[in-house]
Amino acid sequence: MNMRTVYVNGEYMPEADAKVSIFDRGFLMADGVYEVTSVLDGKLIDFDGHAVRLQRSLDALDMANPISKDDLLEVHRELVRLNGIEEGMIYLQITRGAPEDRDFVFPDPETTPCTVVLFTQNKPGLADNPAAKRGMKVISIDDIRWGRRDIKTVQLLYPSMGKMMAKKAGADDAWMIQDGFVTEGTSNNAYIVKGNKIITRAKSNDILHGITRAAVLRFAQEAQMEVEERNFTIEEAREADEAFITSASTFVMPVVEIDGQPLGDGTPGKVAPRLREIYLDESRKVAI
Ligand code: PMP
Numbered sequence: 001m002n003m004r005t006v007y008v009n010g011e012y013m014p015e016a017d018a019k020v021s022i023f024d025r026g027f028l029m030a031d032g033v034y035e036v037t038s039v040l041d042g043k044l045i046d047f048d049g050h051a052v053r054l055q056r057s058l059d060a061l062d063m064a065n066p067i068s069k070d071d072l073l074e075v076h077r078e079l080v081r082l083n084g085i086e087e088g089m090i091y092l093q094i095t096r097g098a099p100e101d102r103d104f105v106f107p108d109p110e111t112t113p114c115t116v117v118l119f120t121q122n123k124p125g126l127a128d129n130p131a132a133k134r135g136m137k138v139i140s141i142d143d144i145r146w147g148r149r150d151i152k153t154v155q156l157l158y159p160s161m162g163k164m165m166a167k168k169a170g171a172d173d174a175w176m177i178q179d180g181f182v183t184e185g186t187s188n189n190a191y192i193v194k195g196n197k198i199i200t201r202a203k204s205n206d207i208l209h210g211i212t213r214a215a216v217l218r219f220a221q222e223a224q225m226e227v228e229e230r231n232f233t234i235e236e237a238r239e240a241d242e243a244f245i246t247s248a249s250t251f252v253m254p255v256v257e258i259d260g261q262p263l264g265d266g267t268p269g270k271v272a273p274r275l276r277e278i279y280l281d282e283s284r285k286v287a288i
Pocket residue numbers: 036184185186187188189207208209210211212213246247248249
């Protein structure tokens with residue numbers, strides 16, 4: 001793999017030279033937030049949405065934003081340019097910085113500035129992913145994450161374990177269940193389709209407020225599809241006409257199997273592939 005140029009605290013440098021302190025609170029306490037913005041045609045998809053959610057996550061954790069939106073956009077674009085990204089992702093992480101010692105108490109932001117790291121992930125063929133034609137398999141697992149899943153923290157151990165459980169079961173991902181209802185996928189929002197109706201859990205502290213979710217629901221309504229934001233069970237999902245997920249890096253991806261049971265004939269239906277097409281077309285038009 002080519003050596004990437006990455007960004008750390010105001011500087012661009014080769015990835016091998018990029019270093020963060022062992023006292024960084026992101027490393028010691030998962031005290032940090034992140035965003036993933038996708039790149040298509042060398043342009044950023046929904047940068048504004050990600051910048052707004054980043055601010056929301058920082059506010060919820062009482063972290064001062066160390067970088068203005070304009071500067072952040074500039075860094076994203078510069079990394080795309082320096083690394084020649086046509087299709088891929090930009091990963092951004094901001095932590096509460098590196099105090100002099102490990103301590104549960106938050107450090108003084110005056111003396112301990114946040115750590116800001118950005119790097120690119122080159123993914124040629126991201127939009128033309130063959131998995132979108134095939135559809136993906138999910139299993140259901142208990143949702144044992146903390147109660148503020150609306151904050152996009154780097155606390156990703158359980159989602160990572162969920163992906164491993166899925167892999168072990170021969171599936172692609174896991175949908176998490178709380179009190180009998182699906183919350184979301186390990187790294188995506190979850191939907192079912194019944195007739196012309198798209199059903200997805202309403203926004204709350206229980207799920208991440210997906211940037212792709214917001215766009216897809218808007219496009220669905222513009223295309224005269226009905227959207228119902230409510231809880232659904234995994235049993236209801238197994239009986240649905242279709243199911244799909246959304247995220248910044250997978251866009252819209254059909255789900256064709258749940259807990260080993262095919263949905264319908266086990267191939268992607270009409271709604272999810274159509275939404276994927278609309279999402280990709282419309283997002284490309286306004287990418288910056
Ligand atoms: N839920 C979770 C738990 C996620 O990790 C993600 C992706 N980071 C999403 C939903 C989808 O959010 P977005 O569309 O903003 O990528």
